[in-house]
Amino acid sequence: MAGKGGTGKTTISINLALALRDLHIKVGIADLDLTTPNVIKALGLRDASVGINVGDTKWIPANELGLKILSTASIIEDDKPFLWDGKRRKGVISEVIESTEWGDTEILILDLPPGTTEETTGMLALRPDGVVMVTNPHPLAQFDYAKMVDLLNLYKIPILKRIINMAYFKPKCPHVKCTAKSHRYDIFGDSDQFKDSYKIPLDQEIAKTNRVNLDDLAKELIEKLREIKIKEIKKSEAKEEVMTTQLDAAKAELDKTNKKVEELKEKLKKENEKEENEKEEPPATTGVLMDQGLASKIGTEKDDKKDKEKDDKKDEVKEPIKKDKKK
Numbered sequence: 001m002a003g004k005g006g007t008g009k010t011t012i013s014i015n016l017a018l019a020l021r022d023l024h025i026k027v028g029i030a031d032l033d034l035t036t037p038n039v040i041k042a043l044g045l046r047d048a049s050v051g052i053n054v055g056d057t058k059w060i061p062a063n064e065l066g067l068k069i070l071s072t073a074s075i076i077e078d079d080k081p082f083l084w085d086g087k088r089r090k091g092v093i094s095e096v097i098e099s100t101e102w103g104d105t106e107i108l109i110l111d112l113p114p115g116t117t118e119e120t121t122g123m124l125a126l127r128p129d130g131v132v133m134v135t136n137p138h139p140l141a142q143f144d145y146a147k148m149v150d151l152l153n154l155y156k157i158p159i160l161k162r163i164i165n166m167a168y169f170k171p172k173c174p175h176v177k178c179t180a181k182s183h184r185y186d187i188f189g190d191s192d193q194f195k196d197s198y199k200i201p202l203d204q205e206i207a208k209t210n211r212v213n214l215d216d217l218a219k220e221l222i223e224k225l226r227e228i229k230i231k232e233i234k235k236s237e238a239k240e241e242v243m244t245t246q247l248d249a250a251k252a253e254l255d256k257t258n259k260k261v262e263e264l265k266e267k268l269k270k271e272n273e274k275e276e277n278e279k280e281e282p283p284a285t286t287g288v289l290m291d292q293g294l295a296s297k298i299g300t301e302k303d304d305k306k307d308k309e310k311d312d313k314k315d316e317v318k319e320p321i322k323k324d325k326k327k
């Protein structure tokens with residue numbers, strides 16, 4: 001990636017791919033610069049349609065120079081201005097990454113256009129492991145670089161390496177191996193200010209052949225990617241451990257709840273049984289009490305009735321006498 005165009009992104013992409021290949025890494029390279037795709041040309045290959053198998057659900061990258069290559073050059077018309085809208089551009093990016101048979105590819109290099117076009121944001125959304133930033137020492141290039149760093153921070157994508165391309169020009173002279181400032185021209189600005197960057201000089205040979213040896217950069221990047229992968233594995237292992245602990249705690253809680261449910265069931269069963277027993281044989285004490293109460297009540301009622309009858313009879317006996325008297 002880079003903020004600016006023409007800083008050497010494609011040059012670095014293809015030479016990095018070749019260097020990784022020489023280190024026995026299985027490399028893929030995809031040209032995501034839809035406006036000006038030139039990976040194929042920069043690699044010295046003629047056929048621009050190489051790598052795309054349109055019509056099928058999967059795109060098949062070409063196998064050339066020991067690399068898997070996929071260029072968008074064949075899906076756009078090379079000699080016409082490129083006028084795709086953002087949505088269509090973004091769609092192609094996910095096709096290239098997700099619907100292409102990259103097979104056993106270990107490292108996939110994506111060559112991007114400058115700036116924050118849909119190609120770039122679409123690629124960032126797919127979360128690459130890291131980004132190599134290619135810039136030159138010029139203040140304008142650095143200004144655009146700073147904006148891209150902000151964007152990467154936003155997406156939380158790490159910068160694997162910052163490359164200062166065309167860092168200086170060193171004419172061929174007897175001091176071939178000398179990089180002293182007095183023997184070089186910092187054409188675009190003081191390149192000594194970029195301390196931790198990988199510097200590539202401005203070189204006529206690179207412009208002519210598009211080739212530059214990047215073996216040491218490739219080794220450094222392999223190491224960084226390995227570190228990132230190890231970190232990712234450790235992170236996912238730690239996550240797994242936390243999840244296992246949480247799962248165990250949840251299981252223990254569930255066991256507790258199940259036990260409680262069983263206890264309640266048992267209690268309910270016992271209560272039901274007790275109720276059933278009570279229905280079948282009413283407890284003696286309760287019956288006696290009820291009978292006594294009832295009996296005494298009934299008894300009183302009976303006594304009252306008897307007393308009344310007695311009184312009535314007495315009256316009957318008295319009554320005729322009265323009548324007789326009247327007679």
Ligand SMILES: Nc1ncnc2c1ncn2[C@@H]1O[C@H](COP(=O)(O)OP(=O)(O)O)[C@@H](O)[C@H]1O
Binds near residue numbers: 007009165166203
């Ligand atoms: N270090 C360099 N020295 C000389 N020419 C270079 C260097 N890096 C790149 N170039 C040339 O600069 C031009 C633009 O490079 P390119 O990789 O296409 O840039 P980008 O992909 O960023 O637009 C190409 O012609 C390339 O050969």
Ligand SMILES: [Mg+2]
Binds near residue numbers: 011
């Ligand atoms: Mg380019």
